[in-house]
Amino acid sequence: xxxxxxxxxxxxxxxxxxxxxxxxxxxxxSNLDVARYLLYDARTPEQVKESLASRLIDVxxxxxxxxxxxxxxxxxxxxxxxxxxxxxxxxxHRTGELGYVFHPESHGHGYAAEASVELLRLGFEELGMHRIxxxxxxxxxxxxxxxxxxxxxxxxxxxxxxFLKGEWTDELVFAxxxxxxxxxS
Numbered sequence: 001x002x003x004x005x006x007x008x009x010x011x012x013x014x015x016x017x018x019x020x021x022x023x024x025x026x027x028x029x030s031n032l033d034v035a036r037y038l039l040y041d042a043r044t045p046e047q048v049k050e051s052l053a054s055r056l057i058d059v060x061x062x063x064x065x066x067x068x069x070x071x072x073x074x075x076x077x078x079x080x081x082x083x084x085x086x087x088x089x090x091x092x093h094r095t096g097e098l099g100y101v102f103h104p105e106s107h108g109h110g111y112a113a114e115a116s117v118e119l120l121r122l123g124f125e126e127l128g129m130h131r132i133x134x135x136x137x138x139x140x141x142x143x144x145x146x147x148x149x150x151x152x153x154x155x156x157x158x159x160x161x162x163f164l165k166g167e168w169t170d171e172l173v174f175a176x177x178x179x180x181x182x183x184x185s
Contacts, residue, residue, distance in 0.1 A: 003061065003126040004074055005070070007118045012068040012111065014084065017055040018097065021071055025052050025081035033104050037137040061088055062126055070101070081106040084115045085122050086132075094130035096123045097141045100143075112146055120150065124181045131177050138170035140181050147174040 012051060017025070028034055029043040043051065053178035059066045069085040081083030090094040098119055100112050123129040134152060136143045144154070152174035160168035 003068075003122055005078070007070070007122070008075070009114050011075055011117060012081070012114055012118075013073040013075050014115055015073065017069065017071050019052070019053060019056065021080065021156070022048065022052055024071070025055075025083075028080070028101060028103060030080060031104070034101060037140040037143070038101065041165065050167045055073045061086070062091060064088055064091055070115075070119070072111060075109075081111050082115075084112075084119045086119050086127075094128060096127070096132045098123070098132055098134045101124070103117070113149060116150055120176065120181060124178045129178065130136055131175060133173055133175045134169045135173050136172055137164075150176075151179075151180065 006013050008014075026043075026045060026048045029048050030045075031047075032042050035042040040100055055069045061068055065088065067085050067087045069083050071083055072081045073079065076083055079105075082100065087097040087099065087101040089097050096118060100116055100119075102112050120132060123132050133155075134147050135166075136147075138144070138157060148154070153176070154172060154176050156171075156173040158171045158173070161171055162169050
């Protein structure tokens with residue numbers, strides 16, 4: 001499947017990671033506040049090196065389990081704000097999954113929404129996905145509110161279904177279909 005990068009918006013550039021992004025990725029992935037609602041704990045420098053290496057691999061997005069992670073850069077300053085990821089969950093069913101992680105100081109400016117809209121567009125319009133979901137820790141109300149603003153609908157609330165970081169957590173699942181994307185106002 002073909003897709004075009006980088007993606008430019010009024011304020012942002014979404015681009016592939018490069019080796020020089022290590023310090024920015026370390027700052028993001030080693031931050032305890034950032035990792036609070038993620039499946040992984042704050043990462044060590046060695047873990048971030050492995051994480052960056054996986055982001056440098058060119059992915060065709062035509063195989064289950066592939067993921068395209070893009071660095072989100074503020075165009076005016078060149079500052080790394082965070083990242084957005086689109087996962088291929090099933091090529092047979094044309095389903096994907098949206099993910100995003102942003103530095104705490106980037107919250108509240110609409111950057112995550114602006115970048116996520118572009119990943120939804122890429123998934124539906126360029127990769128031909130039928131359905132894109134987003135899964136999150138139910139305590140992450142800011143993220144749930146963002147997904148609602150993007151037009152995804154909440155489809156599930158799984159109660160204490162995952163044991164993460166020493167405790168049972170609830171999970172929310174949001175989704176959007178290609179026709180809902182096309183019909184959004």
